[in-house]
Amino acid sequence: MSTTPAFDSSTVRFPISGANYIPLPDEKKDGHVRAHAVQTVNADAMTLYNLWRNETVLPIWMEGVVSVTRTGDTTSHWVMQAPGTDKQFEFDGEVTEDIPGKKISSFVTNGPTEGTTNTVTFEPHPFGRGTIVTLLIDYVVPGGLLGNAAAAIASRSPEQIAIENVRHLKELAESGEIPRVTSQPAGPRGVIGKWKEFILGETNPTPPGTSEAEQPEDLPRKNTLGGTR
Amino acid sequence: MKAVCWMGTGKVEVHNVDDPKILNPQDAIIKITRTAICGSDLHLYNGYIPSMESGDILGHEFMGIVEEVGSEVKKLKRGDRVVIPFTIACGNCFFCKKSLWSCCDNTNPNAHIAEVAYGYTGSALFGFSHIYGGYAGGQAQYARVPFADVGPIKIENDLPDEKVLFLSDIFPTGYQAAVNANIEPGDTVAVWGAGPVGLFTIASAYMLGAGKVIAIDRFPERLALAREYCGATTIDYSDGKSVVEALRDLSYGGGPDSCIDAVGMEAHGTDVAATYDKVKQALMMETDRPTVLRQAIQAVRKGGSISIPGVYGGTLDKVNFGAAFAKGVIMKMGQTHMHSYLQPLLERVEQGQIDPSFLISHRIGIEDVPDMYKVWRDKEDNVTKIVIDPWVDTTAA
Numbered sequence: 284m285s286t287t288p289a290f291d292s293s294t295v296r297f298p299i300s301g302a303n304y305i306p307l308p309d310e311k312k313d314g315h316v317r318a319h320a321v322q323t324v325n326a327d328a329m330t331l332y333n334l335w336r337n338e339t340v341l342p343i344w345m346e347g348v349v350s351v352t353r354t355g356d357t358t359s360h361w362v363m364q365a366p367g368t369d370k371q372f373e374f375d376g377e378v379t380e381d382i383p384g385k386k387i388s389s390f391v392t393n394g395p396t397e398g399t400t401n402t403v404t405f406e407p408h409p410f411g412r413g414t415i416v417t418l419l420i421d422y423v424v425p426g427g428l429l430g431n432a433a434a435a436i437a438s439r440s441p442e443q444i445a446i447e448n449v450r451h452l453k454e455l456a457e458s459g460e461i462p463r464v465t466s467q468p469a470g471p472r473g474v475i476g477k478w479k480e481f482i483l484g485e486t487n488p489t490p491p492g493t494s495e496a497e498q499p500e501d502l503p504r505k506n507t508l509g510g511t512r
Numbered sequence: 513m514k515a516v517c518w519m520g521t522g523k524v525e526v527h528n529v530d531d532p533k534i535l536n537p538q539d540a541i542i543k544i545t546r547t548a549i550c551g552s553d554l555h556l557y558n559g560y561i562p563s564m565e566s567g568d569i570l571g572h573e574f575m576g577i578v579e580e581v582g583s584e585v586k587k588l589k590r591g592d593r594v595v596i597p598f599t600i601a602c603g604n605c606f607f608c609k610k611s612l613w614s615c616c617d618n619t620n621p622n623a624h625i626a627e628v629a630y631g632y633t634g635s636a637l638f639g640f641s642h643i644y645g646g647y648a649g650g651q652a653q654y655a656r657v658p659f660a661d662v663g664p665i666k667i668e669n670d671l672p673d674e675k676v677l678f679l680s681d682i683f684p685t686g687y688q689a690a691v692n693a694n695i696e697p698g699d700t701v702a703v704w705g706a707g708p709v710g711l712f713t714i715a716s717a718y719m720l721g722a723g724k725v726i727a728i729d730r731f732p733e734r735l736a737l738a739r740e741y742c743g744a745t746t747i748d749y750s751d752g753k754s755v756v757e758a759l760r761d762l763s764y765g766g767g768p769d770s771c772i773d774a775v776g777m778e779a780h781g782t783d784v785a786a787t788y789d790k791v792k793q794a795l796m797m798e799t800d801r802p803t804v805l806r807q808a809i810q811a812v813r814k815g816g817s818i819s820i821p822g823v824y825g826g827t828l829d830k831v832n833f834g835a836a837f838a839k840g841v842i843m844k845m846g847q848t849h850m851h852s853y854l855q856p857l858l859e860r861v862e863q864g865q866i867d868p869s870f871l872i873s874h875r876i877g878i879e880d881v882p883d884m885y886k887v888w889r890d891k892e893d894n895v896t897k898i899v900i901d902p903w904v905d906t907t908a909a
Contacts, residue, residue: 325606458618462621464647465537
């Protein structure tokens with residue numbers, strides 16, 4: 284077990300007006316990677332909260348999530364795909380704080396990423412531009428920082444996963460789909476083209492969003508957005 | 513289907529590729545009836561825009577007939593005739609709601625690449641490198657168009673394709689360039705580059721009330737179009753005379769009220785600075801050659817406006833920013849907010865205020881495209897605009 288003290292999101296100050304800027308967590312230490320992502324989303328807080336809290340639809344928009352099944356009121360079992368590989372791994376998650384429409388905190392209780400915590404908050408934008416979504420993640424990276432470096436070469440560092448997850452949520456909520464170009468036609472890519480695809484991070488699968496072409500059969504794709512659009 | 517593919521710097525080939533499919537519920541598939549080669553395609557051809565991958569289908573000026581629509585497309589149906597704007601916008605984000613369509617947040621699947629280079633991503637574009645989304649382009653027989661209810665404009669008149677095709681990019685881009693130049697009635701406007709965008713900029717500047725428009729180029733056929741079709745006064749800079757001096761004379765001493773850079777990152781020039789840029793760019797010490805921008809800053813009148821529709825990609829060297837500051841210059845630039853201009857400009861075409869087909873010099877089939885990229889780059893054969901019918905067979909003759 285790591286000796287780093289458990290990450291306590293309640294001590295983090297979210298971006299507020301009229302105060303000196305205090306950076307959100309963004310560091311790599313002792314096998315932990317602390318990352319954050321912030322976006323203003325043109326949607327109401329409850330819609331976004333529901334998209335995040337309903338774990339079973341997470342594979343639609345959250346990168347690397349193969350499936351999530353609920354095992355209790357606050358517990359769930361996750362099957363994940365490691366970034367840039369075919370390797371799958373599993374863990375159990377527990378929601379530790381749940382304030383509808385405002386905040387969800389969760390904790391990974393076992394598996395290779397045991398100890399990882401996640402906090403997402405939904406706050407109304409002070410000047411009516413929608414909802415501010417702030418995600419704080421304290422990853423326990425399998426293989427420690429070496430694993431983090433390997434994941435970064437595959438174009439998805441833990442920091443980038445946090446950014447992409449909030450981005451995909453925003454895209455789905457605002458535009459009704461997640462933009463994609465995978466499986467569109469192209470001429471022969473050749474070795475250099477394939478190498479560039481990898482380097483630019485395009486080999487990471489885009490979550491299906493509302494796509495009918497790429498949706499796994501057993502996901503509840505209809506009404507994912509709760510009829511908000 | 514047949515498609516024009518970028519296969520490396522200076523290398524364009526026609527390949528048989530898979531037909532595009534509906535990938536998202538708001539997609540449409542368009543059977544392309546006319547498409548064109550844009551001046552900005554040369555930035556890709558010449559390798560100045562990073563993140564191109566071999567096999568990428570080029571082309572962002574196209575129109576056609578709707579072949580198939582996704583389950584969430586409400587306004588378009590099979591058989592509709594449409595022109596496709598080259599920027600892709602979702603219609604529902606902060607930027608789309610403010611009509612800043614080319615800044616749309618939600619259409620670039622490769623936003624992370626643009627964020628590294630530019631801080632934030634703009635909207636995705638068709639056929640214009642992976643930093644701009646990596647969407648397959650329209651120099652092909654079919655194309656997939658995302659957000660089909662937001663972008664494409666239906667053509668419900670019987671105007672031929674050639675008169676409406678340029679609503680896809682160059683006419684709105686020229687028009688926005690004129691809008692961004694803050695033109696007031698009677699103003700003198702200088703336009704660098706009398707290529708397709710420059711010519712539409714000249715025409716648009718007059719539509720917005722300019723008193724005198726001055727076009728700067730080095731190709732006689734372009735300068736002739738600028739004079740004869742668009743009514744511009746022309747400066748041929750190829751003899752090495754000072755453009756800034758010429759503009760001072762032509763604006764009766766005070767400098768043009770507005771200067772428009774319709775050239776961008778691959779500018780040519782005859783002065784020392786232009787040679788400096790050419791060498792530095794060739795040595796990959798500089799990404800863009802800001803020759804025109806320097807001249808525009810130097811030439812513009814005090815408190816005047818500089819509008820930049822020409823594409824820049826990276827960092828600029830030795831830009832006379834002090835002159836811009838000293839004169840209190842206003843600058844506006846960027847990709848075109850296409851969706852705002854489609855309807856009003858279609859109406860101008862329908863009313864006969866302009867016939868956008870005036871600049872077409874070459875009409876070709878898709879198999880001719882690789883050769884024509886070279887002609888277009890080297891400005892051979894008096895080329896001013898190349899239009900492609902992707903279905904005509906020109907190989908038999």
